[in-house]
Amino acid sequence: MPRADCCCLVRGLPDEYPACGDVGVLVVDTEAAFVALVDVLGHGREADALATEIAAFLRDKSGGELPEVMQALHEHLKGSRGAVAFLGRLDLPTGLFAYVGIGNISAKVFGPQPALRLGSRDGIVGYMMGTPKLQSVRIAPRDIVLLCSDGIRDNFDPLEFPGIFRGEASDIAETVLQTLAKGNDDASCLVLRYLR
Numbered sequence: 434m435p436r437a438d439c440c441c442l443v444r445g446l447p448d449e450y451p452a453c454g455d456v457g458v459l460v461v462d463t464e465a466a467f468v469a470l471v472d473v474l475g476h477g478r479e480a481d482a483l484a485t486e487i488a489a490f491l492r493d494k495s496g497g498e499l500p501e502v503m504q505a506l507h508e509h510l511k512g513s514r515g516a517v518a519f520l521g522r523l524d525l526p527t528g529l530f531a532y533v534g535i536g537n538i539s540a541k542v543f544g545p546q547p548a549l550r551l552g553s554r555d556g557i558v559g560y561m562m563g564t565p566k567l568q569s570v571r572i573a574p575r576d577i578v579l580l581c582s583d584g585i586r587d588n589f590d591p592l593e594f595p596g597i598f599r600g601e602a603s604d605i606a607e608t609v610l611q612t613l614a615k616g617n618d619d620a621s622c623l624v625l626r627y628l629r
């Protein structure tokens with residue numbers, strides 16, 4: 434039975450603890466895994482409050498078509514400070530990963546060499562963005578989809594960090610945060626491993 438092992442961890446700046454403007458959403462059933470990672474502009478308590486609201490919004494819409502969900506989030510966030518967001522859905526029977534991204538959430542598939550970057554469109558959700566474009570990629574069993582906010586070093590080479598992808602999704606997320614967080618912004622990472 435194909436399944437997804439996934440985990441999202443967020444960590445705010447130490448002097449604003451426990452506030453964090455990054456938030457992840459995971460909704461997994463037997464057919465699909467919906468994943469989202471959102472970085473609200475700025476940090477601190479206001480960003481945290483908006484991130485919490487966004488998470489509830491996305492959880493509620495997690496069964497929807499991804500471009501429509503992104504568009505709805507854009508409308509919902511108008512007048513707010515805005516956010517960058519990446520939404521994805523892994524179809525468990527087929528391993529097809531569909532996604533749409535706006536702004537600088539980093540998204541990569543690790544497994545194939547070299548890592549495959551999943552592109553996002555420029556923009557800020559709630560402020561200015563082009564029409565969200567659905568893309569998809571087929572991923573193989575054991576592949577990892579890694580989503581990170583810009584509080585995490587983006588340009589790392591896994592070969593420099595032996596063992597970074599060892600263990601379960603929760604172990605990997607912890608290791609990524611501990612090893613690659615820049616320390617000058619809220620940091621978050623979402624790990625999705627496809628298993629079948």
Ligand SMILES: [Mn+2]
Nearest residue numbers: 472583584618
């Ligand atoms: Mn950020």
